[in-house]
Amino acid sequence: MAVKITDICISCGACIDECPVEAIVDDSDNPTGADIYYVYPDKCVECVDHHGSPACMEACPTEGCIVLGA
Ligand code: SF4
Ligand code: SF4
Known part of the structure; x- marks a missing residue:
């Protein structure tokens, strides 16, 4: 995932x-x-920090931009 x-x-x-x-x-x-940032699915470990969300999702200011389960 x-x-x-x-x-x-x-x-x-x-x-x-x-x-x-x-x-x-x-x-x-x-x-x-595409003219957007990209996550390599084979590298992503769906890290979850102490807030309970992946670090990238916590950092992203654009609501709904980064989605789980790709
Ligand atoms: S920061 Fe985002 S892209 Fe990197 S491992 Fe965590 S969930 Fe995956
Ligand atoms: S933080 Fe969100 S909007 Fe900013 S580059 Fe990453 S995915 Fe794109």
């Missing part, structure tokens, strides 16, 4: 440094070519 960044991503960069396994790449490195 992994999280997925959806197309409402505003490429703000808040999530990328929060990922403990460097699963997130920015829009310039997105392998799909």
